[in-house]
Amino acid sequence: MEPLVKIEGLKKTYRQGMLEVPALQGIDLKIRKGDFLAFAGPSGSGKTTLLNLVGGLMSPTEGRVLIEGQDLAELSPSALSDLRLRRIGFIFQAYNLIPVLTAYENTEFVMMLQKVDETVRREKCMGLLKTVGLEGMENRYPRELSGGQQQRVAIARAIVGEPAIVLADEPTANLDSATAAQLLDTMEMLNREKQATFIFSTHDPAVMQRAKTLVRLRDGMIESVENAACAG
Amino acid sequence: MFKLAWRNLWRRKRRTAITVLSITIGVGLCLFYTGLGDGMYGQVISMAVRSGSGHLVLENRSYRDDQVLKHTIQASDELIRSVKAVEGLEGYSLRISAPGMVSTSYGTVGGGFDAVRPDLDKEFSLLNRNLVEGRYLESGRDMIIGTELARKLKVNIGSKVVLTAQDRDGETVQDLFRVVGTFRTRSDMMDGFYFQITLDQAREMLGLGPDDLTQVGVYLEDRHLQDEARDYLERCEPVKASGAAVVPWQEVLSDLANYIEVDTASNYIFQILLFLVILAGVLNTVLMSVMERTYEFGVMLSIGMSRMRLLLMVVVECAMLAAIGTVCGAALGWAENALLYRYPIDLSSYLPDATVGGYFMDMALQMNLTLPHFITTLALVFVMILIVGVYPAFKAARIEPVDALHSL
Numbered sequence: 001m002e003p004l005v006k007i008e009g010l011k012k013t014y015r016q017g018m019l020e021v022p023a024l025q026g027i028d029l030k031i032r033k034g035d036f037l038a039f040a041g042p043s044g045s046g047k048t049t050l051l052n053l054v055g056g057l058m059s060p061t062e063g064r065v066l067i068e069g070q071d072l073a074e075l076s077p078s079a080l081s082d083l084r085l086r087r088i089g090f091i092f093q094a095y096n097l098i099p100v101l102t103a104y105e106n107t108e109f110v111m112m113l114q115k116v117d118e119t120v121r122r123e124k125c126m127g128l129l130k131t132v133g134l135e136g137m138e139n140r141y142p143r144e145l146s147g148g149q150q151q152r153v154a155i156a157r158a159i160v161g162e163p164a165i166v167l168a169d170e171p172t173a174n175l176d177s178a179t180a181a182q183l184l185d186t187m188e189m190l191n192r193e194k195q196a197t198f199i200f201s202t203h204d205p206a207v208m209q210r211a212k213t214l215v216r217l218r219d220g221m222i223e224s225v226e227n228a229a230c231a232g
Numbered sequence: 233m234f235k236l237a238w239r240n241l242w243r244r245k246r247r248t249a250i251t252v253l254s255i256t257i258g259v260g261l262c263l264f265y266t267g268l269g270d271g272m273y274g275q276v277i278s279m280a281v282r283s284g285s286g287h288l289v290l291e292n293r294s295y296r297d298d299q300v301l302k303h304t305i306q307a308s309d310e311l312i313r314s315v316k317a318v319e320g321l322e323g324y325s326l327r328i329s330a331p332g333m334v335s336t337s338y339g340t341v342g343g344g345f346d347a348v349r350p351d352l353d354k355e356f357s358l359l360n361r362n363l364v365e366g367r368y369l370e371s372g373r374d375m376i377i378g379t380e381l382a383r384k385l386k387v388n389i390g391s392k393v394v395l396t397a398q399d400r401d402g403e404t405v406q407d408l409f410r411v412v413g414t415f416r417t418r419s420d421m422m423d424g425f426y427f428q429i430t431l432d433q434a435r436e437m438l439g440l441g442p443d444d445l446t447q448v449g450v451y452l453e454d455r456h457l458q459d460e461a462r463d464y465l466e467r468c469e470p471v472k473a474s475g476a477a478v479v480p481w482q483e484v485l486s487d488l489a490n491y492i493e494v495d496t497a498s499n500y501i502f503q504i505l506l507f508l509v510i511l512a513g514v515l516n517t518v519l520m521s522v523m524e525r526t527y528e529f530g531v532m533l534s535i536g537m538s539r540m541r542l543l544l545m546v547v548v549e550c551a552m553l554a555a556i557g558t559v560c561g562a563a564l565g566w567a568e569n570a571l572l573y574r575y576p577i578d579l580s581s582y583l584p585d586a587t588v589g590g591y592f593m594d595m596a597l598q599m600n601l602t603l604p605h606f607i608t609t610l611a612l613v614f615v616m617i618l619i620v621g622v623y624p625a626f627k628a629a630r631i632e633p634v635d636a637l638h639s640l
Contacts, residue, residue: 052634057634057637058632082538084534086536092531092534096531098236099243100239100240101236101239110535158535
C-alpha cells in the first residue's frame with residue numbers, strides 16, 4: 001500500500017552568513033494513512049524543519065518529500081499552496097488564529113478558501129466546533145477565549161477541510177497539562193473517527209506517550225522509530 | 233475577503249481614523265483650491281470676455297496677425313442667423329475694433345476703441361454695468377470713455393472730443409463725438425486707454441460698408457459650452473462662406489489664458505506636494521499594518537491562502553481606506569463649495585484693485601467647483617492611494633511562511 005507521506009534522503013542546510021548549518025542530514029521515512037506520529041528530540045534536532053518540509057513550507061537542500069505519491073518539488077508555488085489548502089492542515093504552537101475573526105469564522109476560513117458552499121460550511125463548522133467542545137462559543141473572538149480554547153479552534157480549522165495530514169508543531173507547548181491532555185483526547189478522537197493522520201513535532205512526554213509512532217531525532221538524523229512506522 | 237479586510241482596517245481604530253482624517257483634509261484642501269480656481273477663473277474670464285471679446289470671435293483669417301481695417305468680414309443676414317442659432321447663446325456683438333487717438337483742447341491720448349451696436353451690447357456689456365456717470369451708448373456720435381481717460385482729457389458728460397483714426401486705406405480720418413458716459417472697471421488699460429462709439433458712426437467715419445465688421449463676438453451662458461459652439465459655427469455654411477475664422481477667447485486674450493494656464497499648473501504642483509505628504513501617511517499606515525501582521529500572514533499562507541489572494545486582501549484594505557477618505561473628503565469639498573459659492577469671502581477691502589492677467593477681478597473669493605474637476609480630483613486621489621497600497625501588498629505577498637512563523 002502506497003504510504004501517505006514518503007521521505008527520501010531528505011537533507012536541509014541553513015546558511016548563516018558564511019556558515020552552513022545542517023538541520024537534517026538524510027532522513028528516510030514512510031508514514032501511513034491514519035497514523036498518529038510524533039517527531040521528538042532535543043532542540044536543534046530538526047523536528048520543526050522536518051515538519052515544515054513535509055508541509056511544503058520550505059524546500060529541501062537534497063532529497064524529496066512525496067505526499068500521496070506527489071513530489072512536492074515538482075509543484076509550482078500555486079499548486080503547492082493549493083495542496084496545503086486541500087490536503088494539509090496546520091496547528092501551530094500558539095497565537096495562530098486570525099484575531100479579527102470569531103471562532104466560527106476562523107474555522108470557516110479554510111473552507112472559504114476552498115470555495116465550499118455556505119450551507120455546507122455552516123453545518124460542518126458548527127458540528128466540528130461542537131466536537132472540539134466549543135459549542136456556544138462560536139461567536140467569540142480569539143481574545144475572548146483561553147489558550148486551550150484557541151488551540152481547539154485551531155484544531156477545528158486544521159481538520160475542517162478534511163486534509164489527508166494534520167501537521168502540529170508543539171501544539172501543547174503553551175498549555176497546562178490538563179488542557180493539553182484534553183486537546184490530545186480531541187485529536188486522538190479525530191484521528192480515530194475521521195481517519196485524519198496527525199504528525200507532531202514535540203517535546204511533550206504526553207504527546208510522545210500517545211503517539212502510535214514515535215520518531216526520535218538527534219542532530220538531524222533519525223535516532224529511532226518506535227511502534228508502527230516503517231523506517232526507510 | 234471584504235469582511236476580513238474591513239475588520240483589519242479597524243484593528244487600530246485611532247490610526248485608521250487619523251489616516252482617514254488626513255485624506256479627508258487633503259481631498260478637502262485640493263477641492264478647495266480647485267474650486268476657488270474654477271470660481272476665480274470663471275469670474276475673470278466672464279469679466280474679460282464681457283469687456284470686449286466674447287467667448288468666441290468670428291473674424292477675418294488675417295485679422296489676428298494684422299489688425300487693420302482692410303481685414304474685415306461681411307455680417308450677412310445668414311451669418312447672423314447662424315450665430316443666433318448657437319446653443320446656450322447669451323448674446324452677440326457686432327463690432328469694429330481699431331486704434332485711435334482722442335483729443336480735447338487739454339491734450340491727446342492714444343488708445344483703442346470698439347464700435348458697437350448699442351442695442352446688442354447693452355444687455356451684457358461690462359462697461360454698461362460699470363458706468364459711473366452718464367448713460368450707455370444709444371446712437372450717432374455717442375462715446376463712452378474710462379474715468380481715467382476722462383480725467384486725463386479733462387472731459388465731463390456732454391464734452392466734445394475728436395477721434396482720429398485710420399480708415400481701411402490707411403488714410404487718417406477725424407470725427408467729432410460727444411461723451412455720454414464714463415465707466416470704471418478698475419483695469420488700468422480699460423479705464424485709461426479704451427473707449428466705445430456706435431457702429432454706424434464708425435462705419436461712416438472709417439469709410440466702411442454697411443455689413444463690414446472686424447469681429448462678431450459670441451457670448452455664451454456657460455463658458456464650458458464653448459467647444460461645442462465653436463464646432464457648430466465652424467460647420468455652418470454661412471460662416472464658411474464668409475471666410476471667417478472662429479477664434480476662442482484664449483487666442484484673443486492670450487495673456488489672460490496664459491496666466492490662467494500657469495496659475496493652474498502651479499496650483500496642481502501645490503496639490504501634488506500636499507498629497508505626497510498625505511500619501512506618505514497612508515503608506516506608513518498600510519505598511520505598519522502589514523509589518524505587524526507578518527506572523528498572521530505566515531499562518532494564512534501556511535494554511536493555503538494564495539499569495540495573490542493575500543495581495544488582493546491588502547489592496548482591498550487600502551481601497552477601503554481610500555474610499556472612506558475620498559468620500560469624506562468629497563463631502564467636505566462639497567460643503568466648502570456650497571458655503572463659499574453662496575457666501576464668497578470678500579477681500580475687496582484688502583485688495584481693492586486686484587487684476588488677473590490685466591483684467592480686473594472682483595475680490596470676492598467664490599468657489600465654483602466644476603463637476604469634471606470634482607470627479608477628476610477624487611479619482612486621482614483614489615488611484616494615488618491605491619498605487620501607494622500596492623507596495624505593502626506586494627511586501628505582504630512575498631512573505632515566506634516559514635520566516636513569518638518565526639517572526640513572533
